[in-house]
Amino acid sequence: xxxxxxxxxxxxKLNDTDDQIVEYIIKNKQxxxxxxxxxxxxxxxxxxxxxxRLSKKLGYDGFSHMKNNLKEEIQRQEKxxxxxxxxxxxxxxxxxxxxxxxxxxxxxIHEARRVLFFAVGDTAPICEIMVKNLKVVGKQAEYYFHRHxxxxxxxxxxxxxxxxxxxxxxxxxxxxxxxxxxKKRGVRLISLTHFSENSLQQMSDINLYCFSPYKKFNEYxxxxxxxxxxxxxxxxxxxxxxxx
Numbered sequence: 001x002x003x004x005x006x007x008x009x010x011x012x013k014l015n016d017t018d019d020q021i022v023e024y025i026i027k028n029k030q031x032x033x034x035x036x037x038x039x040x041x042x043x044x045x046x047x048x049x050x051x052x053r054l055s056k057k058l059g060y061d062g063f064s065h066m067k068n069n070l071k072e073e074i075q076r077q078e079k080x081x082x083x084x085x086x087x088x089x090x091x092x093x094x095x096x097x098x099x100x101x102x103x104x105x106x107x108x109i110h111e112a113r114r115v116l117f118f119a120v121g122d123t124a125p126i127c128e129i130m131v132k133n134l135k136v137v138g139k140q141a142e143y144y145f146h147r148h149x150x151x152x153x154x155x156x157x158x159x160x161x162x163x164x165x166x167x168x169x170x171x172x173x174x175x176x177x178x179x180x181x182x183k184k185r186g187v188r189l190i191s192l193t194h195f196s197e198n199s200l201q202q203m204s205d206i207n208l209y210c211f212s213p214y215k216k217f218n219e220y221x222x223x224x225x226x227x228x229x230x231x232x233x234x235x236x237x238x239x240x241x242x243x244x
Contacts, residue, residue: 001095001096002073003025003026003029003066003069003073004026005092005095005195006058006059006060007022007026008195009096009195009209010057010058010098013100014057017046017050018050018054021046021050022054024044025070029070029073029074032067033067033071037051037063048063051063085215085224086224088211089210089211089212089213089224090226090227090230092195092211092227093210093211093212093227093230093231094230095211096195096210096211096231097231098208099238101208102234102238103238104206105208105235106238106239106242108162108188108190108205108206109134109162109164109190110239112160112188113161114140114161114162115134115139115140115141115142115161115163115164116150116153116154116157116161116162116163116164117130117141117142117143117164117165118144118164118165118166118175119167119175120172120174121172121221123167123168123225126166126225126232127143127164129232130143130164130232133236133240134236137239137240137243147174150178151178151181154178154187155181155185157185158186158187159185159186159187161187161188162187162190163178163179163182163187163189163190164190164191165179165189165190165191165200166191166228167191167192167193168193168194168214168223168228169194169214170191170193170194170196170198170199170200171198171199172200175200176200176203179200183203189203189204189206190205190206190207190208191204191208192208192209192228192232193207194210194214195209195210195211208231208235209231210228210230211227212224212227212228
């Protein structure tokens with residue numbers, strides 16, 4: 001996972017000082033990898049411990065680990081086009097699995113009176129699987145394929161309920177409409193999207209990511225749904241483990 005992807009993955013952990021350090025590193029990678037932690041801290045009017053903590057927030061072992069990874073990024077060009085797309089998507093999705101976020105989602109779902117799932121198109125059937133996976137441990141969960149049924153249910157949600165929305169683009173109109181309606185009712189939102197900045201992610205209380213960029217073939221949307229299943233399976237196994 002490259003530096004910018006780590007920043008996006010862990011942005012919920014970063015404060016204003018972290019953001020300033022990150023911005024400098026992104027703009028000056030070639031220079032940053034040749035600086036000592038003391039010199040970099042002085043240049044950014046902070047202290048070495050702050051940079052060390054940032055490195056660990058981003059999933060590195062420390063500053064040296066972060067620098068070495070940055071050097072590797074600079075020295076190599078990712079051969080994305082030549083890689084097997086499925087393997088690439090799976091590997092990047094595994095990198096995006098965040099146990100801290102899973103713990104937050106688990107707590108939200110556990111405390112909810114009921115959990116309502118919604119997605120459209122080819123992703124919709126995955127909601128049925130998630131409902132079954134929660135029901136096996138006694139959690140009240142539901143899904144609705146049709147928009148009018150979903151509207152009716154969302155209009156009856158309460159503040160103690162949760163709406164779980166899945167949209168790879170994060171820009172699906174029907175999904176965003178449900179999100180806006182639920183927010184008005186004070187309902188907590190969990191979303192799962194492709195690893196990108198998008199409208200749904202910005203509206204959600206907590207957002208999970210997979211790696212599945214939009215793909216088209218012979219005018220058909222053939223975007224890979226395997227990463228969606230990987231994240232949701234990992235999440236539900238994390239949830240099951242907590243109910244033992």
